[in-house]
Amino acid sequence: PFIMRKALLFAACAAALSACRGTVPGRNTPAEETISAILIGGRFILPGGETRNGLMHVDFESEGGRSAEVYRLPVSGEERNFLYLVEPGIYRIAPTRSIFGFHQEQLKVVVDGRTYRLPFPRELLRHPPYEMRASEIMAIGILEARVAPALPGQGPQIRVTLDDSVMARRQVVQDTIHDMMDPGRSPEIRESAISWSRALQNSLMAILSEEEKKTPFDPAP
Numbered sequence: 001p002f003i004m005r006k007a008l009l010f011a012a013c014a015a016a017l018s019a020c021r022g023t024v025p026g027r028n029t030p031a032e033e034t035i036s037a038i039l040i041g042g043r044f045i046l047p048g049g050e051t052r053n054g055l056m057h058v059d060f061e062s063e064g065g066r067s068a069e070v071y072r073l074p075v076s077g078e079e080r081n082f083l084y085l086v087e088p089g090i091y092r093i094a095p096t097r098s099i100f101g102f103h104q105e106q107l108k109v110v111v112d113g114r115t116y117r118l119p120f121p122r123e124l125l126r127h128p129p130y131e132m133r134a135s136e137i138m139a140i141g142i143l144e145a146r147v148a149p150a151l152p153g154q155g156p157q158i159r160v161t162l163d164d165s166v167m168a169r170r171q172v173v174q175d176t177i178h179d180m181m182d183p184g185r186s187p188e189i190r191e192s193a194i195s196w197s198r199a200l201q202n203s204l205m206a207i208l209s210e211e212e213k214k215t216p217f218d219p220a221p
Contacts, residue, residue: 006108013156021069022059022070025084028192031199036132037144037202038111041142041172042075043163047149047156052077053067054110056145056160057096058124064090072096073145081172083192093127093162095120109145109158113117116158122164139169141205173204 005046031037044054054077093101106117129159130138141164148157177200179185180193193200 022061022072023077024074025060025071025086027082028189029085030192030195031135032085035083035085036087037083037084037137037199038073038130038132039081039137039139039172039176040073041076041081041168041175042079043142043144044077045144045146046112047147050077051112053113054109054111054145056107056143057069057109058095058107058143060084060086060091061094062087062091063129064089070097081086081142081175081177082097083137083196088132091130091132093124095201102181109160109162111147111158115144116156118158118160120196121160124160127162128162137175137196137203138172139203140164141168142172159201166207170207170211171202173200173207177204188199214221 008207038060042054042056044051055074055174056076057072060071060073065178069089069091071084071086073082073084075082095105095107097103108122109118110118130140132138141162143160143162145158145160148159150156176193177197179189180197
C-alpha cells in the first residue's frame with residue numbers, strides 16, 4: 001500500500017540522515033578480537049567547583065573520504081570515563097556533523113542546565129591522529145569543560161580542552177580497572193571492564209613506561 005511505502009521511504013531517509021551525522025559506538029560491551037576501543041573521561045568545572053551535570057559531543061573520524069568511519073562520542077559528567085568500541089584505523093577528533101553531514105563550526109556544551117556554544121577548539125583539531133589497533137585500548141585522556149566567572153558586561157565564558165597528560169590517561173585506565181572490582185557499579189560496566197582486562201593492563205603498562213621515560217634520572221649522591 002502507498003502508506004506503507006511512504007513509511008518505509010521516510011524510515012530509509014531518516015536512517016541515511018542519521019548516518020551522515022555519525023553513529024554512537026557501542027559502549028561498555030564485551031571485548032572482541034577484531035575491534036578496538038577508546039577510553040575518554042569527562043570533566044565539567046564551574047566557578048564553584050566540579051559538577052556531574054554536564055554533556056558535550058565530539059566526533060571521532062577515520063581517514064578515507066566517503067568511506068570513513070564517523071563516530072559521535074557523548075561525554076558527560078555522570079560517570080568517570082567512557083569506553084567506546086570502534087573499528088581499527090587512524091582517527092582524529094573532529095567537530096560533530098549536521099544531519100546533512102557537514103561539520104559544525106561550534107561546539108555545544110550543556111552544564112547545569114545552561115547551554116554554551118564556542119568555536120570548536122583548535123587544540124583538538126591539531127591533535128596528532130590516533131592509530132587504533134584491533135583488541136587494544138587507546139586512552140585518550142579527559143575532555144574538560146571549564147566555565148569561568150562572568151566579567152562585567154559579559155556572560156560566563158567557557159573553555160574546552162583535552163587533558164591528555166600521562167597522569168590523566170593513567171587515571172582513566174586505573175578508574176576503569178577499579179570498576180571491575182567495584183560492587184557499586186552496574187553489572188554491564190563491570191563485565192565489560194573484565195572482558196577488556198588484558199587490554200587495560202597493557203594500556204596501563206604502556207602509560208607507566210611512558211611516565212618513567214619522562215621522569216628525569218636522579219643519581220644517588
